[in-house]
Amino acid sequence: MFIHTSLCTRFAENMERFTQIILNFLFPTYCIGCRQRGTLLCYPCMKEIPGVSAPPDTDIHAIFAYQNKVIKKALWELKYKKRTIIAKQCADLLYDRMLEELSDMRTFHDFTNPLLVPIPLSAKRLRERGFNQSELIAREIHRRDCGRSFTLSPDLLMKTKDTQSQMSIKDKAKRAENIKGCFAVVDQPLTKGKNIILIDDITTTGATLKEARRVLLEAGARKVIAFTVAH
Ligand SMILES: [Zn+2]
Numbered sequence: 276m277f278i279h280t281s282l283c284t285r286f287a288e289n290m291e292r293f294t295q296i297i298l299n300f301l302f303p304t305y306c307i308g309c310r311q312r313g314t315l316l317c318y319p320c321m322k323e324i325p326g327v328s329a330p331p332d333t334d335i336h337a338i339f340a341y342q343n344k345v346i347k348k349a350l351w352e353l354k355y356k357k358r359t360i361i362a363k364q365c366a367d368l369l370y371d372r373m374l375e376e377l378s379d380m381r382t383f384h385d386f387t388n389p390l391l392v393p394i395p396l397s398a399k400r401l402r403e404r405g406f407n408q409s410e411l412i413a414r415e416i417h418r419r420d421c422g423r424s425f426t427l428s429p430d431l432l433m434k435t436k437d438t439q440s441q442m443s444i445k446d447k448a449k450r451a452e453n454i455k456g457c458f459a460v461v462d463q464p465l466t467k468g469k470n471i472i473l474i475d476d477i478t479t480t481g482a483t484l485k486e487a488r489r490v491l492l493e494a495g496a497r498k499v500i501a502f503t504v505a506h
Contacts, residue, residue, distance in 0.1 A: 308320030315358055316360075316361060321345075326340065328340070330481075330506050332484070335503065335506075336500070337478060337504070337505060338505065341479070341506055353365075353476065355404075362411040369412065369474075374424065377424060389471055391416065391426065391428065392413070394484070395458070399437040400437060408476050409475050412476060412504065413427060413429060430462075432460060432461065432487060432491070433461050436456070450479070450482040451486070454486045458487050459490065467495035468495060469496050471491055471496050471499045472500055473502070475501065477506070487501075
């Protein structure tokens, strides 16, 4: 059974690689940053993207400054075109950063065996888009980790209300108001006493992450921190 499953996985991976080669041949991809053919965002261009100077909160960790045009376009390609290569590259960087942070958190804050929870979309938004970009990133991080540092819990949180896009609201207080009361914890017993890592693609004021953290703490979570690609 195990051999059968592993063969199936290898076959699926090979098929995915093969399809990618064919697609690249038919529809060549060019780097968003330098226009070089071959990938959507080459690693040299990715290294040029400036880092975040001051995230909205000490428990929210972000990698790139969202004002940068290259990362803005890359995250747009992921969110609206499902360019999974971007999720994979973001996961590489986030995972390295998470391991550094987790090592300190374990030592100083007893932050052990955390659950990895992507920020959910509302059912309506999920139907329209067909996928959740934050879940794609979380799954890629989990794939790198193989369950060594955390457990993936993609359905722990639910977005019960369809809200206006946070990106379309400029005012900080209005953003907090917009997102208030729209998350629910699906499995309260699983949440109790747990350390949780939230994953999102972009944070601006941190309102979404803070609201998600609030409901998780209310459901008995021990500590909730967050990692995002951009701020
Ligand atoms: Zn490039």
